[in-house]
Amino acid sequence: MAESTQGTDTPATAPINVPDKPALEGLEAALTQRWLEEGTYKFNPDTTREQVYSIDTPPPTASGSLHVGHMFSFTQTDVQARYMRMTGKNVFYPMGWDDNGLPTERRVQNYYGVRCDPAIPYNADYRPPAQPAKNQRDFDVVSRQNFIELCEELAVEDEKVFENLFQTLGLSVDWDLTYRTIDDTSRAVSQRAFLANLAAGDAYMAEAPTLWDVTFRTAVAQAELEDREVPGAYYRYPFFTEDGEKIFIETTRPELLAACAALVANPDDERYQPLFGKTVKSPLFDVELEVKAHPLAKADKGSGIAMVCTFGDLTDVTWWRELQLPTRAIMGRDGRIIAETPEWITTEAGKEAYAAIAGKTAFSAKEAVVELLKAAELLDGEPKKITHPVNFFEKGDKPLEVVTSRQWYIHNGGRDEERRQRLIGRGQEINFHPSFMRSRYENWIAGLNGDWLVSRQRFFGVPIPVWYPLDAQGNPDYDNPILPSDEMLPVDPAADAAPGFDESQRDQANGFTGDADVLDTWATSSLTPQIVGGWSRDDELFSKVYPFDLRPQGHDIIRTWLFSSVVRADALQNSAPWKHAAISGWILDPDRKKMSKSKGNVVVPTDVLNEYGSDAVRYWAASAKLGADTAYEIAQMKIGRRLAIKLLNASKFVLNLGATENSVVNSDLSVLANPLDRALLAQLSDVVAQATKAFDNYDYARALQITESFFWQFTDDYVELIKDRAYGAAGESEQASVLAALATTLDSLLRLFAPFLPFATEEVWGWWRTGSVHRAEWPTALEITDGDTTMLGTVGIALSGIRKAKSEAKVKQRTEVLSASITASEVLVAQLKAGLGDLKAAANAQEITLQSGEGELTVSDVVLAPAEEAPAS
DSSP states (O other): OOOOOTTOOSOSSOOOOOOSSOOSTTHHHHHHHHHHHHTTTOOOSSOOGGGEEEBOOOOOOTTSOOOHHHHHHHHHHHHHHHHHHHTTOEEEOOEEEOOOSHHHHHHHIIIIIEEEOTTSOOOTTOOOOSSOOSSGGGSEEEOHHHHHHHHHHHHHHHHHHHHHHHHHHTOOOOTTSEEETTSHHHHHHHHHHHHHHHHTTSEEEEEEEEEEETTTTEEOOGGGEEEEEEEEEEEEEEEEOTTOOEEEEEESOGGGGGGEEEEEEOTTOTTTGGGTTOEEEOTTTOOEEEEEEOTTSOTTSTTSEEEEETTSSHHHHHHHHHTTOOOOOOBOTTSBBOSSOOTTOOSHHHHHHHHTTTTOBHHHHHHHHHHHHHHTTOOOSSOEEEEEEEEEETTOSSBOEEEEEEEEEEOOSTTOHHHHHHHHHHHHTSEEESTTHHHHHHHHHHTOOSOEEOEEOOSSSOBOOOEEEBOTTSOBOTTSOBOOOGGGOSOOTTTSOOTTOOGGGBTSTTSEEEOOOEEOHHHHHTTHHHHHHTTTTOHHHHHHHOSEEEEEEEGGGIIIIIHHHHHHHHHHTSSOSEEEEEEEOOEEOTTSOBOOGGGTOOOOHHHHHHHHOHHHHHHHHHTSOTTOOEEOOHHHHHHHHHHHHHHHHHHHHHHHTTOOGGGOOSSOOTTOOSHHHHHHHHHHHHHHHHHHHHHHTTOHHHHHHHHHHHHHHIIIIIHHHSHHHHTTTTOHHHHHHHHHHHHHHHHHHHHHHTTTOHHHHHHHHHHHOSSOGGGSOOOOOOOOTTOOTTHHHHHHHHHHHHHHHHHHTTBOTTSOEEEEEEEEOHHHHHHHHHTHHHHHHHHTBSOEEEEEOSSSOEEEEEEEOOOOBOOOO
């Protein structure tokens, strides 16, 4: 049904070479090596944009452990890539490794038993201990450069494991198109993009309240938050008016009482309206503060009036900003109350109270404040225990604090309505699959409350490419940063001297200091189209692949990876970065819970690949629609394995009958002398059309379902019906007709299954065809105007009815049928008449009477010749 020699210079007709015992075992290793050697999936750069189908492949975090989710989502992308390649597209299918950031740092710390201290000098001869210490406090303390070297060393080893997995799985990636998000190219692109953002006014530095993880000691962006339900309690205690009246508040964070900057109530709350604009004094610390009105205050929450601390949560930040409150921060970046008594606490009693919490963790400080309140008989009643949502860093173990710090931001529409609407518009330029996923993108943008914080206080990442001049007193001039030239990129300001300075001037008066922070890992991952597409390095390549055709990814990172990529492309290219976004679902365990390492329900992919084979695992993954959370099902993999084995055996049968490449029909259908053969190919043409339409709509699961259903009908019905003719019992013309139908169907089925079962289809292809099935053309529908697409199904039902009668009589299927009657509608009777010869031969029937009647097709009055009983099952 299509030409098959694309991409090969071997002879046009291959000899038939069918193994005696076809098997799936060993195919992955042998065919993977062959594909690599022959460059089966290589991208051809000598091309035009119209010919290219480019994929912005998600770079997995190689420092994480392998799990079945990798197989699931990457298979779904690969299926689409293989289809596009077979339609004639020049597929640009790279692979990256996201190896910078916290996951790699954590793995390196635990793997080698080290922790980083930037103040320690570099040791060129350092090697980590053979066995890491069990306790983190006993870890080796190493320099930043030593730590980075260990990160790079381990990341490379981890990436080899992932590469082997993906090759075993059959991903049709061009393995010459690989990158690492921490390699020199990626660092240079990331820094170049940041500098472009800075020059355009899209990036800026600000000192502001920042969500802070005290364990990792780094700032955290809004997209990295997750709410976790934790136990807590409301503590009720009073503030005092000038005339001694008690104003009770209820809070879950009494440890921040010393940081209180105001009390706030709803402007419509009549209880507190007389207090607005007046001052009250805090208990224990004797600090005067004003009572303010703000609509975010909830009259029905607690006592209806809240203390605003700098900062207890993000609502405090809003109140602080909008009410222009003083900053009274007491929480340090290490998660402890700062040791020095703040200047706003002036009384001796207040200073004494503060000394009781200085240097303590948030938990210990809370206990201390509660005890002080009890001792002063200020705690009103017992604490009210609650469970409430608290902000955590998605990778962290302790609740986030809000601290004031100097950080870098990129505009993302969180504070700019015009930009917000423009980014929503960019999303509407992208075809989401499934389409409802677009609402998640738009809802995230609508809920943004600030710009994108991109600086991180970590070690292994892309350095922020900025230095600051120091004045005569050694103070940095943040308003006039020193920037590198493009030729200098990538740079590390913590190790490289600023332009115009030498290293001896680092951190010296009138010298310079380097920005010690690194960019958020998403700030680099958001540039994957620019990194792999050659932006700023290979303009010709970039013009051929950008905007990319496809971004595949999980739905849980729409708010991070997808959105941040749109932000960068909007600013840098004034466009959406892709035409389509294919959104995968999660893998669920048998109890319908998301698989994750923290839950301990993750399955290692190598185990199932070894047990069931790659085609079986791919079948399971490709059976799930985009966007659908899917259960991990061994049963589905077993079905996929059975399908692949059946494809091998059915192909062997067809080819051993004498079908060859020359038997395949294209436009000349004259060889098809039998109505059943024409019916089969008419049905096949319908299947090809439906599968093609499904693939074009990114509904690969539908394409698989349609193809598989036809395949089983082909093997269970058609192959059984035509055996007599195939062996020549009805003459040469009928034999040629059936061989043409068999060869043409096998040819198309191999192509239709190729995206899903790449190993089995390639194995069979090599038995009778040249080149690779994965470089063959996608099948096209034959124009068969006189083929009845439902005829095969009707004749198959009739054959099943006769076989059922034999089974019920407990005789062998080869037992002769002396006579039988089939009753069906006139339309079905006409179909049965056209296929009667094959039906009688397959049923071993002397006489079959056809009669018209109402209702479903029924087989009756089956008279069997005396025969041996069937063996007991």
